[in-house]
Amino acid sequence: MRQFLRNTNVTFLAGAGLVFIIVQALINLGILNPYWQGVIFWGAAITMVSLGLNLIYGFNGQFSLGQYGFYAIGAYASADITYRWVRNDPSALVVVIFGSILALIFMLGVNAFLRRFYGVFTPTKFLLNFLAAVLGFFLAVRFVNPAIGQSLYQALNGLPSGISQQIVFFLALVGGATLAGIVSYLLGIPVLELGSDYFGIATLGFTIIVKVLLDNTDTILPFPEMKGARGMVGIPKWTTWPWVFFSFIAVVLVMRNLLHSSTGRAILSVREDERAAELMGIDTTSQKIMAFVVGSVFAGLAGGIRAHDLAFLHPTTFGFLPSFNPLIIIVFGGLGSMTGTIITGFFWIFLLEGVLRLYLPEGFETWRFVIYPIVLLLMMLLRPQGLMGRYEIAFLRRPLPPPKKEPSLAQKLIPEAGEVKA
Amino acid sequence: MKGRPENLGPEVEARPVILEIEGLTHYFDSLRAVHDFSVTIKEGELVGLIGPNGAGKTTVFNLITGVYRPTAGSIRYEGAPLIGLPSHEIIQMGIARTFQNIRLFANLTVLDNVLIAYHPHSGYGLTDAIFRSRRFRERERVMIEQSQELLEIFGLADRQNDVAGGLPYGLQRRLEIARALATQPRLLLLDEPAAGMNPQEIDQLMELIRFIRDRFQLTIFLVEHRMRLVMNICEWITVMDFGEIIARGKPEEVRSNPQVIEAYLGRQAIR
Ligand SMILES: Nc1ncnc2c1ncn2[C@@H]1O[C@H](COP(=O)(O)OP(=O)(O)OP(=O)(O)O)[C@@H](O)[C@H]1O
Ligand SMILES: [Mg+2]
Numbered sequence: 283m284r285q286f287l288r289n290t291n292v293t294f295l296a297g298a299g300l301v302f303i304i305v306q307a308l309i310n311l312g313i314l315n316p317y318w319q320g321v322i323f324w325g326a327a328i329t330m331v332s333l334g335l336n337l338i339y340g341f342n343g344q345f346s347l348g349q350y351g352f353y354a355i356g357a358y359a360s361a362d363i364t365y366r367w368v369r370n371d372p373s374a375l376v377v378v379i380f381g382s383i384l385a386l387i388f389m390l391g392v393n394a395f396l397r398r399f400y401g402v403f404t405p406t407k408f409l410l411n412f413l414a415a416v417l418g419f420f421l422a423v424r425f426v427n428p429a430i431g432q433s434l435y436q437a438l439n440g441l442p443s444g445i446s447q448q449i450v451f452f453l454a455l456v457g458g459a460t461l462a463g464i465v466s467y468l469l470g471i472p473v474l475e476l477g478s479d480y481f482g483i484a485t486l487g488f489t490i491i492v493k494v495l496l497d498n499t500d501t502i503l504p505f506p507e508m509k510g511a512r513g514m515v516g517i518p519k520w521t522t523w524p525w526v527f528f529s530f531i532a533v534v535l536v537m538r539n540l541l542h543s544s545t546g547r548a549i550l551s552v553r554e555d556e557r558a559a560e561l562m563g564i565d566t567t568s569q570k571i572m573a574f575v576v577g578s579v580f581a582g583l584a585g586g587i588r589a590h591d592l593a594f595l596h597p598t599t600f601g602f603l604p605s606f607n608p609l610i611i612i613v614f615g616g617l618g619s620m621t622g623t624i625i626t627g628f629f630w631i632f633l634l635e636g637v638l639r640l641y642l643p644e645g646f647e648t649w650r651f652v653i654y655p656i657v658l659l660l661m662m663l664l665r666p667q668g669l670m671g672r673y674e675i676a677f678l679r680r681p682l683p684p685p686k687k688e689p690s691l692a693q694k695l696i697p698e699a700g701e702v703k704a
Numbered sequence: 705m706k707g708r709p710e711n712l713g714p715e716v717e718a719r720p721v722i723l724e725i726e727g728l729t730h731y732f733d734s735l736r737a738v739h740d741f742s743v744t745i746k747e748g749e750l751v752g753l754i755g756p757n758g759a760g761k762t763t764v765f766n767l768i769t770g771v772y773r774p775t776a777g778s779i780r781y782e783g784a785p786l787i788g789l790p791s792h793e794i795i796q797m798g799i800a801r802t803f804q805n806i807r808l809f810a811n812l813t814v815l816d817n818v819l820i821a822y823h824p825h826s827g828y829g830l831t832d833a834i835f836r837s838r839r840f841r842e843r844e845r846v847m848i849e850q851s852q853e854l855l856e857i858f859g860l861a862d863r864q865n866d867v868a869g870g871l872p873y874g875l876q877r878r879l880e881i882a883r884a885l886a887t888q889p890r891l892l893l894l895d896e897p898a899a900g901m902n903p904q905e906i907d908q909l910m911e912l913i914r915f916i917r918d919r920f921q922l923t924i925f926l927v928e929h930r931m932r933l934v935m936n937i938c939e940w941i942t943v944m945d946f947g948e949i950i951a952r953g954k955p956e957e958v959r960s961n962p963q964v965i966e967a968y969l970g971r972q973a974i975r
Pocket of ligand 1: 732
């Protein structure tokens with residue numbers, strides 16, 4: 283029994299369950315008003331985005347400024363799905379879901395095909411993957427949607443409305459996250475595979491491009507409902523505490539289990555010494571792309587959660603200055619510490635968007651970007667490793683295997699080899 | 705045969721070739737680091753590569769492992785051409801190496817350093833890891849056991865959970881070799897494994913090299929300045945100077961070769 287209680291998995295799950303119940307109770311009792319609910323939901327979303335960035339930068343060592351671009355993709359894509367759905371239009375749902383599936387299948391096919399050749403030219407690889415993705419979405423728009431759109435809508439709407447809404451929301455979140463993942467993969471091939479030192483600049487450029495496209499969703503892009511720079515209104519407000527909680531736990535668990543595996547060690551080795559990792563047989567390029575894609579999927583999921591809490595999306599939310607938030611959070615919390623990111627992420631929103639917004643006078647927002655850099659500078663001087671360094675709570679810490687007990691065959695056979703001391 | 709001394713005996717010559725380098729040439733901009741370098745190594749051999757500082761020895765290793773692409777020449781491993789392949793593929797084909805200036809994953813534990821090199825053989829994928837499948841648990845257990853066994857051979861078993869960067873220098877050198885072995889090579893390239901060691905440590909290292917060579921059935925190609933080690937364990941030696949081969953032969957032949965003495969005495973004495 284004691285063993286059972288000391289098991290960190292049990293402790294963590296029990297703690298998480300308790301948090302879930304308490305918050306849900308506070309909401310039901312009306313103690314947690316919508317304002318503070320929003321703060322918690324927002325904190326969870328920002329933390330998920332930041333965890334993704336920590337995977338990319340803190341654990342894998344690739345300095346990225348693209349995280350908000352993927353956050354935006356997840357937000358707008360999922361919002362478009364539900365926006366249209368509640369207006370009796372299943373097209374976005376069908377296109378994003380089936381387009382993603384087709385794109386993934388085609389991309390898998392392309393890569394399986396390319397593996398048969400030595401030294402494929404990276405631009406070729408990018409182009410083929412890009413075409414595969416485009417073909418997937420094109421087929422979804424052109425054929426899948428006309429063919430099954432209406433019948434899918436009828437079928438789902440045949441269910442009790444509560445259930446169909448939950449299913450559509452689930453698919454919207456998954457769709458937004460998947461889309462973010464596909465885009466990050468396509469971006470990752472040229473930038474990471476070419477081994478560019480300019481990954482940071484390229485990803486910053488990506489965030490800016492996404493912002494510009496969002497400003498022009500109704501002019502350049504064929505999405506009038508997103509209303510460009512005026513902001514997208516009328517997104518159903520479907521984000522509830524259980525959705526936030528389970529998305530968040532899923533992100534934490536996936537990231538933790540990933541990091542505590544052989545792949546996780548390979549990810550770390552790239553940060554430690556990329557050349558040495560490559561010379562230990564690790565395909566460092568795919569490790570970098572993988573971490574980048576997983577981190578972006580987290581951001582995409584968070585975008586969906588955030589969009590359906592705000593019920594309103596505006597391109598400035600994903601602009602240049604806010605895009606530094608996740609970076610500030612992970613630097614504060616400690617690069618390479620999930621614990622640090624989780625604490626700082628929630629604290630960040632709680633303090634800046636919760637407490638300070640209530641108690642500081644109007645116009646405070648203008649000062650934020652004076653205060654942030656100063657605080658960040660102080661942090662860098664006083665505690666450069668961040669709040670938590672690389673500390674992790676027990677559940678998130680990589681387990682240290684116990685030493686082996688009985689001497690191995692090798693040692694028994696040749697004691698002198700085992701006994702040599704430096 | 706090209707790239708080998710002639711007097712190694714029929715028993716060795718009958719063995720299959722594992723590494724065949726021909727006419728290898730590499731320029732760094734206008735600096736000729738390696739020129740027309742040829743070496744043929746047979747399975748199970750222990751071959752030395754020596755030469756004064758800056759002779760191009762490390763560059764040869766870097767060319768074999770795909771760090772640089774040579775200006776000219778060919779490298780074949782078990783008959784397959786290596787030039788143009790990315791490093792990780794070359795390593796996965798069965799070549800492992802250590803680094804002259806230690807390149808451990810300094811912030812990770814000793815055990816993790818070895819486990820990382822097992823990664824290409826982990827035998828499970830992303831979904832196994834995320835869902836903690838049975839295969840994940842089983843393979844992790846086996847990998848950890850194998851790594852621990854390696855650490856034991858290198859006298860590192862009780863340091864497995866220490867941070868690699870914190871190990872004393874001699875142990876870091878050994879961990880480099882242990883990590884290289886975890887990639888499961890058939891050909892091991894050692895770049896100055898005895899650098900910075902005292903004579904007693906060198907003797908232990910020689911013991912260790914002989915042991916792992918038998919136990920893992922390795923072919924070993926090593927760069928070393930320390931004559932104590934080279935002359936004792938290498939079956940034959942290639943000497944380079946200014947990127948070119950100036951001599952090759954059995955240790956005693958090389959030692960008395962006037963060209964070799966000249967190359968070394970010109971700048972430094974044979975230690
Ligand atoms: N990346 C590089 N760029 C430019 N020049 C290089 C590079 N690496 C090595 N060189 C040069 O190539 C020559 C051969 O270097 P290399 O490291 O192969 O010598 P070495 O025989 O290993 O010497 P040492 O005994 O000092 O390790 C040297 O003149 C060196 O300065
Ligand atoms: Mg060298």
